[in-house]
Amino acid sequence: MKKQTLDLQTLTMISLFAALIFLSIQFFKIPVGAQFIHFGNALVVVGCLIFGSKLGFLAAAIGLGIFDLLNGYAAEIPIILLEALAVAVVIHFLYEGLFQRKDKLRNILVTAVAAALVKIVLNIFKYTLTGTLFGWSSLPAAFLLAVAKITGTFGSSLATVIAVPILYPIFQQVRKAHKQRKTVEKQG
Template sequence: MKNNKLTTRELVELSLFSALIALSIQFFRIPVGPQFIHFGNALVVVSALIYGARKGALVATVGLGVFDILNGYASVVWITILEALVVILVVHFVYEAMPKNRERLVIVGFAAALTKIVLNLFKYTLIGMLGNLTLGASLNLALVKIVGTFGSSLATVIAVPILYPIFKKISETIRK
């Protein structure tokens, strides 16, 4: 039977990466309309690639959850976490299916970005329809609200191939 317990060292490393996600969104964001561009999603992808899907999901849940709760988004924290879990699942399957080369990181970043855009488009359309808007009006609302998502998605596509090797090396150095 496999031991699923985290060591203290692993717990500290995962906690630090969770804090990095929360702090990167808090301090490195660019307001765009009702949303903002940030590197949180890119770091979620990097955490899934470095620690695997299960531990990456834990890191993302804590990091994004802490940010949302501390910044007035507590009512939607569950949606943020659910979106991150879906993105991590997609990242896991795409990464495992690709041959091992440098381009795979770009494709993984693109898959994560596209997944996030589709999820946000669906989320805001559904919210509009629950608010008694027509499908057309709900889609228009969704398109207006996801402007920041496009920026964060572009940041994810660019940042994942850059950040992954850096954090992978740091993680390997820490584990020695």
């Protein structure tokens, strides 16, 4: 297994991507009930596609963590990070493994749909579990309440499915330009 090292430029790119994730949630959100629709999840997927699942998760953890910390959701950080980790693992096995990082539109779209479904399933599970354990609800009632509660998750998942195939090629070109610049600098 090849050891991966982070040079300053790559670390800077990941940090900028983390900032982009934070900013996309902070300033481009649409309130829907108790939740909101945002493009943070779409950028988490794009980050994992561009940087790989490990470094993409690092950018996601930083961006999502800072948003939650600064907006009164500090108690949610561990759960949000576990959800982001689950998305990164799915991307690792699906896009990096099964699709062998081939940038076909179908592969990108299937990966985006899988990531969106992971978020939906995990949110339903999370709210069903908390509703059953702490809400004194029966399992069916807690499940129905969970589905009703995650309208923002459904919206963000739809945004992910739509935005990832659009944003990924753009960010991929930026990443390629970054790599070409590094190659030219090493030669010169």
